[in-house]
Amino acid sequence: xxxxxxxxxxxxKVDLVGRFTFGDHSSFRKLIEEIRGQSAETQILDLSGxxxxxxxxxxxxxxxxxxxxxxxxxxxxKGAQGQVKRMLEVARFDTLFKLED
Amino acid sequence: xxxxxxTFPRPRVAIAEPVNHDRVSAILAGKQIFDDGAGAxxxxxxxxxxxxxxxxxRYQLCLIPQESSREWLGALVRLNCNYFIESFDQxxxxxxxxxxxxxxxxxxxxxxxxxxxxAYQLPMARKFVTALRHRGIIHDTIAPTVEMAxxxxxxxxxxHGNLELDTTGHLTMDRFNALGEETARRLxxxxxxxxxxxxxxxxxxxxxxxxxxxxxxxxxTPPPEKPAPKLPGSESTFGRGLPLIRSLCQNVSFERGxxxxxxxxxxxTKASMPLNSNFAAGVEEAEKAIGESDLxxxxxxxxxxxxxAMISRxxxxxxxxxxxxxxxxxxxDGEDALEQVRKHNPDLIILDIIxxxxxxxxxxxxxxxxxxxxxxxxxxxxxxxxxxGRTRIFEDGATDLILKPLNKAELIARTRIHLENRLLVxxxxxxxxxxxxxxxxxxxxxxxxxxxxxxxxGIGLDYGMTISASFQMSSELGGDxxxxxxxxxDRLGVYIVDFAGHGLGAALNTFRLHSLIWSEEDRGEDPGxxxxxxxxxxxxxLPVGQYATMLYGVIDRAKETFRYASAACTSPVLGNIKTxxxxxxxxxxxxxxxxxxxxxxxxxxxFTTDNFLLLYSDALIxxxxxxxxxxxxxxxxxxxxxxxxxxxxxxxxxxxxxDQFMDRAPVKLHDDFTVVSLQSADISGPKAS
Numbered sequence: 001x002x003x004x005x006x007x008x009x010x011x012x013k014v015d016l017v018g019r020f021t022f023g024d025h026s027s028f029r030k031l032i033e034e035i036r037g038q039s040a041e042t043q044i045l046d047l048s049g050x051x052x053x054x055x056x057x058x059x060x061x062x063x064x065x066x067x068x069x070x071x072x073x074x075x076x077x078k079g080a081q082g083q084v085k086r087m088l089e090v091a092r093f094d095t096l097f098k099l100e101d
Numbered sequence: 102x103x104x105x106x107x108t109f110p111r112p113r114v115a116i117a118e119p120v121n122h123d124r125v126s127a128i129l130a131g132k133q134i135f136d137d138g139a140g141a142x143x144x145x146x147x148x149x150x151x152x153x154x155x156x157x158x159r160y161q162l163c164l165i166p167q168e169s170s171r172e173w174l175g176a177l178v179r180l181n182c183n184y185f186i187e188s189f190d191q192x193x194x195x196x197x198x199x200x201x202x203x204x205x206x207x208x209x210x211x212x213x214x215x216x217x218x219x220a221y222q223l224p225m226a227r228k229f230v231t232a233l234r235h236r237g238i239i240h241d242t243i244a245p246t247v248e249m250a251x252x253x254x255x256x257x258x259x260x261h262g263n264l265e266l267d268t269t270g271h272l273t274m275d276r277f278n279a280l281g282e283e284t285a286r287r288l289x290x291x292x293x294x295x296x297x298x299x300x301x302x303x304x305x306x307x308x309x310x311x312x313x314x315x316x317x318x319x320x321x322t323p324p325p326e327k328p329a330p331k332l333p334g335s336e337s338t339f340g341r342g343l344p345l346i347r348s349l350c351q352n353v354s355f356e357r358g359x360x361x362x363x364x365x366x367x368x369x370t371k372a373s374m375p376l377n378s379n380f381a382a383g384v385e386e387a388e389k390a391i392g393e394s395d396l397x398x399x400x401x402x403x404x405x406x407x408x409x410a411m412i413s414r415x416x417x418x419x420x421x422x423x424x425x426x427x428x429x430x431x432x433x434d435g436e437d438a439l440e441q442v443r444k445h446n447p448d449l450i451i452l453d454i455i456x457x458x459x460x461x462x463x464x465x466x467x468x469x470x471x472x473x474x475x476x477x478x479x480x481x482x483x484x485x486x487x488x489x490g491r492t493r494i495f496e497d498g499a500t501d502l503i504l505k506p507l508n509k510a511e512l513i514a515r516t517r518i519h520l521e522n523r524l525l526v527x528x529x530x531x532x533x534x535x536x537x538x539x540x541x542x543x544x545x546x547x548x549x550x551x552x553x554x555x556x557x558x559g560i561g562l563d564y565g566m567t568i569s570a571s572f573q574m575s576s577e578l579g580g581d582x583x584x585x586x587x588x589x590x591d592r593l594g595v596y597i598v599d600f601a602g603h604g605l606g607a608a609l610n611t612f613r614l615h616s617l618i619w620s621e622e623d624r625g626e627d628p629g630x631x632x633x634x635x636x637x638x639x640x641x642x643l644p645v646g647q648y649a650t651m652l653y654g655v656i657d658r659a660k661e662t663f664r665y666a667s668a669a670c671t672s673p674v675l676g677n678i679k680t681x682x683x684x685x686x687x688x689x690x691x692x693x694x695x696x697x698x699x700x701x702x703x704x705x706x707x708f709t710t711d712n713f714l715l716l717y718s719d720a721l722i723x724x725x726x727x728x729x730x731x732x733x734x735x736x737x738x739x740x741x742x743x744x745x746x747x748x749x750x751x752x753x754x755x756x757x758x759x760d761q762f763m764d765r766a767p768v769k770l771h772d773d774f775t776v777v778s779l780q781s782a783d784i785s786g787p788k789a790s
Contacts, residue, residue, distance in 0.1 A: 002743055002746060002747070017739060017743055018743055018747075019224060019227070021224075021252065021256070022256040022259075022260060023221055023222060025277075025280070025281035025284060025285075026281060029277070029278055029281060032274065049739065051728070051765070052227070052248070052252075054249070054252045054253060054256060054342075055253060055256075055342050055345055056256060056260075059272060060277075062272075063272060063273075063274055063277055066273070066274070067274055081728055082245075082727065082728040082729075083245055083248075083249065087249075090345070090348075
């Protein structure tokens with residue numbers, strides 16, 4: 001998994017690309033540290049570039065949500081498609097995150 | 102030695118370079134892979150990429166190197182081999198070996214075995230599933246489901262099994278980070294990272310596919326099956342893999358004390374399995390060759406007469422003999438009929454309906470259910486005059502019906518007509534087979550127009566460049582072609598061509614153009630002028646309505662330029678290895694063979710040692726991928742960018758791109774697929790400018 005971040009106003013947008021699986025420990029850790037350093041009220045994780053996610057990847061998204069809550073930021077999952085969308089539905093992430101198309 | 106004095110051919114082993122010779126011979130000599138030590142006498146072939154091994158050859162085993170396993174995962178799809186094992190020092194299969202016994206031969210349709218350390222970094226589940234798709238073991242439609250299940254099981258076996266990490270309970274960021282560090286430590290430690298993980302797949306006779314994931318950890322007691330918690334609250338989803346797996350496949354079971362998880366998938370009954378002639382899907386079910394008699398003359402036909410009454414058999418036989426049919430065999434009841442059919446494979450069967458043991462209806466049904474006898478003409482003889490019996494025997498598969506008592510002229514007429522039909526069908530089949538083999542010959546010839554890996558690598562080296570390519574034909578013959586044309590010590594020409602359509606016509610045109618390219622003297626000075634000359638020649642040769650797209654360009658290492666001209670070719674990608682930036686170049690221009698005096702502009706740009714160039718045919722951007730979208734525009738640039746940044750600009754860009762494309766593309770492509778990449782070789786010596 002690779003990512004790029006962009007901030008505008010009080011919104012930070014993170015574009016994630018590639019496969020997001022159990023082996024993505026270090027890149028995810030870097031990502032969290034990066035968004036933690038910025039004070040944004042809204043954190044948009046754009047998943048449109050993610051082609052595959054496993055349950056460990058879902059676990060990492062939950063971690064991002066916990067971290068967001070600590071600084072009172074809203075975490076939005078955006079643009080999930082295909083398998084990723086299916087996984088979010090199976091895990092009922094709609095009850096935990098704000099999901100956007 | 103194998104039992105019963107049977108001799109087995111020496112196993113053929115493909116060995117990926119770079120090779121550690123001591124390690125490879127130690128692995129082959131041991132009995133963990135071949136239980137009879139046959140590995141020590143194996144017939145070894147060496148290659149730097151899957152393309153280096155002959156397509157026609159079948160290998161029993163491929164040993165992939167520890168250092169570059171990533172590139173070699175592509176071999177799962179491309180190499181005609183069932184077993185892939187990473188060769189690394191501490192490899193110890195323990196109870197997972199031997200994987201190939203002299204008695205049983207290959208046990209699985211696909212097996213991949215790697216160290217935990219390598220497997221952790223690689224998209225192994227994905228490659229495994231892609232390979233199963235391409236081998237026709239699972240259908241495209243169920244592949245996403247299989248991949249999700251395999252990924253979860255694989256992650257569990259690796260993380261909980263081999264690495265013995267505990268991920269249960271609430272996961273905080275601190276714990277996550279600590280877990281990450283512990284993971285890295287254990288991957289480095291031979292006691293954990295050197296453990297083996299093995300994925301196997303086997304297609305059963307009933308069509309079910311069994312996939313097993315085997316680890317060498319402590320094992321575990323599987324929790325009782327219960328529905329997944331409805332809401333994913335604060336519990337970590339790391340431990341939620343098992344309910345997910347259970348929801349994705351037909352059956353989950355555990356063996357080896359929880360070190361093996363076995364998943365069963367039933368095929369999608371709506372879709373039929375595509376057959377890929379390159380790979381034998383069911384190894385045990387090797388096709389039995391049916392000794393077809395050469396049926397040139399209907400009088401030479403073998404005819405089976407099945408009737409319980411001896412007198413009836415004799416009457417029929419005498420009628421047939423009188424007309425010159427002498428190759429007669431007999432059966433006295435239904436079971437005997439089936440046995441005689443298997444023994445003699447008759448060209449025609451004359452079948453009585455009322456017989457002991459098994460009646461004519463059942464015989465018909467049994468024969469039609471076997472593909473080998475699905476087409477054999479069956480004439481049913483019956484005294485039944487009522488319509489019901491007639492309808493039923495036709496429904497059960499009889500070709501024709503003849504009423505008892507038999508009329509000699511009618512019997513002979515019907516026998517003749519069905520034999521002649523059979524003869525025609527057989528001739529048609531033979532014709533198709535011959536055409537098929539001619540197409541295959543033409544295909545081989547066409548593949549010779551494409552540079553071989555050792556050729557393009559060698560030419561690349563001459564210019565201090567790494568050249569990588571992937572080429573795949575859609576049907577038997579294609580319209581794609583690419584090549585390299587060295588000009589002088591600094592300048593290298595490169596071309597890529599795509600003729601409209603594919604099949605025989607397109608292939609003939611590629612031969613035409615290939616000979617033109619190699620007969621044209623002056624390729625060096627100006628790409629635009631060169632395409633103009635080529636177009637004039639080609640216009641004279643090509644029938645109206647046929648055309649080609651082409652790009653011809655010259656890389657000048659001394660001037661650090663790339664000059665090219667394009668005839669409606671796909672837009673090449675120019676990128677920077679260090680920054681990962683990518684842009685499309687202008688590919689516009691009139692296709693070749695359309696108008697006689699077409700003009701082609703020569704475009705020039707800077708091409709330094711930091712740059713790479715990617716050429717491709719339109720199959721790359723016009724194939725609908727698994728998410729229903731084409732890989733075009735920004736998506737292609739993004740994918741290239743990701744490969745470059747993930748691999749730190751290391752070699753084999755085209756192969757990497759092709760691998761990712763194959764992961765997501767349907768097995769059958771509608772068009773030829775070509776990708777070529779050129780970049781500076783990864784040598785740190787100063788390059789003269």
